[in-house]
Amino acid sequence: MTTSTRTMDRLLFGDNQFFGVNHMSEEKARAQQMRFQDTDAIMGVLDAAYDEGVHTFMCTTHDRIAEVTDHVRTHPDRYADMTFFPCMPYAHKYANAVTEDGFLGAIRKFLPEEGLLDSIARGTSSLARKDIEGVTTLLIDAEMKMFEGLDTPVIWLQNVVVDLLSGLGFTDAFRIFADHVRKRYNAEPGFITMNLPRLLDDLDKAGVENPIVCSNINKLGFRMSGGVDAYRDAMEKRPFRAVAMSVYASGAIPPREAIEWVTSLPNLESIVFGASSRANIASTVSLVDEYWPQR
Numbered sequence: 676m677t678t679s680t681r682t683m684d685r686l687l688f689g690d691n692q693f694f695g696v697n698h699m700s701e702e703k704a705r706a707q708q709m710r711f712q713d714t715d716a717i718m719g720v721l722d723a724a725y726d727e728g729v730h731t732f733m734c735t736t737h738d739r740i741a742e743v744t745d746h747v748r749t750h751p752d753r754y755a756d757m758t759f760f761p762c763m764p765y766a767h768k769y770a771n772a773v774t775e776d777g778f779l780g781a782i783r784k785f786l787p788e789e790g791l792l793d794s795i796a797r798g799t800s801s802l803a804r805k806d807i808e809g810v811t812t813l814l815i816d817a818e819m820k821m822f823e824g825l826d827t828p829v830i831w832l833q834n835v836v837v838d839l840l841s842g843l844g845f846t847d848a849f850r851i852f853a854d855h856v857r858k859r860y861n862a863e864p865g866f867i868t869m870n871l872p873r874l875l876d877d878l879d880k881a882g883v884e885n886p887i888v889c890s891n892i893n894k895l896g897f898r899m900s901g902g903v904d905a906y907r908d909a910m911e912k913r914p915f916r917a918v919a920m921s922v923y924a925s926g927a928i929p930p931r932e933a934i935e936w937v938t939s940l941p942n943l944e945s946i947v948f949g950a951s952s953r954a955n956i957a958s959t960v961s962l963v964d965e966y967w968p969q970r
Contacts, residue, residue, distance in 0.1 A: 680863065681828050683731070683887075686963055687760060687947040688724045688956075689920070690734040693717050710951070714742040723953035725757065727960050733760040733831070733947050741821040748824060762831040762867065763818040811848065812855045819860065829887060830856045831865040838869055841877050849881040863887055865918070870900040875913050889918035889947065894936040897924035910942045918945045930962060938967040 693711045711717050721732060721743065734740050747754045772780070819830070832852050840848045853864035865887040868874040878886045891898040892906060898921060899906055910917055922937045923930060937946065946963065950956045 683829065683916075683918070683945045684729070684758075685945055685967060685969070686729045686960065687731045687733040687918070687945050688721070688729045689947045689949040690732070690737070690740070692949040692951050693720075693739070694735070694737055714739065714746070717743060718746055720951060720953075720956075724950075724956050725754065727953070727956050729956065729960065730756045731758045731760060734762065735833075736761055736763050736765040736818045736821065738765075744821050744825060758826045758828060759822055760829045760831060760865070761819065761822055761827055762833050764814060764833060764836065765818070808851050811851050812859075815852070815855055816859070827860060828862055829865045830860060830862045831867055831889065834867040834869055837866050837874065841868070841870070841874055846877045846881040849878055849883055853881075853883050853886075865889060867920075869898060872901050872905045872909050875909055875915060878915075885914050885916065887916045887918065887944075889920055891921040892917070892919035892937055892940070892943075893922050893924045893933060894928055895924045897921060897927065907940065910940050913942075915942070916944045917942050918947060919943060920947045922946055922948065930958060934959070934962040935966050938963065 711720075717739070724732075732743075734743070744759070747757055815830075819827070832849075837849075840846070849864075849866065856862050856864045864883070866874060866878065866883075867889045869891065871888060871890040871892075874888060874890075875886075878888075890906070893899070894903070896903040909915075917940075919937050919940075922928075923933045928936075934946075937943065948959055950959065
C-alpha cells in the first residue's frame with residue numbers, strides 16, 4: 676500500500692508540560708504535573724493552541740491522552756481540524772496494566788475490539804516463535820486503540836526505543852514499524868531520536884525512504900548527539916523530512932533568537948513545542964509567522 680504524503684503543519688503542539696517533563700528544572704516539572712492533574716486543565720491549554728491555529732497535537736500514548744481523545748470525539752464540531760500525531764510506546768502503561776490486570780487483562784484493555792482473538796493468537800504465536808514482527812505489530816495496535824476514529828496521519832516511534840534499536844543494530848525493526856503503520860493505518864511513520872546522523876544511516880539500511888525524523892535541533896546543541904555541525908550537514912545533504920524539538924533548549928535560548936536560528940536551516944518541515952499558557956503559545960506562533968512565512 677502506498678501512503679500519500681501529507682504536508683505537516685509548521686507548528687506541532689507537544690505534551691511534555693502536561694506530564695511533568697522538563698529537561699532543565701525538576702521543580703518546574705513537578706509544578707506542571709500538579710497543575711495538569713485535571714484533564715480540564717489540559718483541554719484549556721489545547722483549546723488555546725487550537726484557537727491560535729496550532730491544530731496538530733503530537734502526544735505520547737499516556738493514559739491521560741485517552742481522556743483527551745474521548746473529549747475530542749464527543750465534540751467533533753469544536754475540533755473539526757484537530758490532528759493527532761501519536762508517539763509510542765509509553766512503557767509505564769504496560770507495566771502498570773500487567774500488574775493490575777494480568778497479561779490477558781492487559782491485552783483486553785489495550786487492543787482494538789475487532790480481531791481481539793486474532794491479536795491474542797498472533798501475540799502468543801509470535802512469542803513462541805520469537806517473531807519480533809508479530810509482537811511489534813501487536814503493540815502498535817494496542818497503542819493506537821485510543822485514537823480510533825481520529826485523524827492520525829503520522830505515527831511516531833519514541834526515541835527510547837529508536838535509539839535502543841539503533842544501538843543494538845536491529846534496523847529491520849524500523850522497516851517493520853514503517854510497513855505496519857502504512858498498511859494498517861494509512862499513516863506515515865515517524866522516528867524520534869537523540870542522534871539524527873546515526874539514525875539516518877540506519878533508516879537507509881532498513882530501506883525507509885525519505886523518512887520523517889524528529890530530533891533536538893537548537894542553536895546551543897542541547898541534547899544533540901554529534902553536535903550542531905553534524906545536524907546541519909545532514910539537513911543540507913540527506914533526503915529526509917526534519918521536525919525540530921527542544922528549539923528553545925528548555926528555556927536556555929531567548930524565543931526570538933531560537934526561532935530565527937532554527938527556521939534558517941534547510942529542509943526543516945515542522946517545529947514541535949510545548950507551552951502552558953495562551954500567551955506563550957501566541958508568542959511562538961507570532962515568531963514563526965515572522966521568520967518562517969506560511970508555505
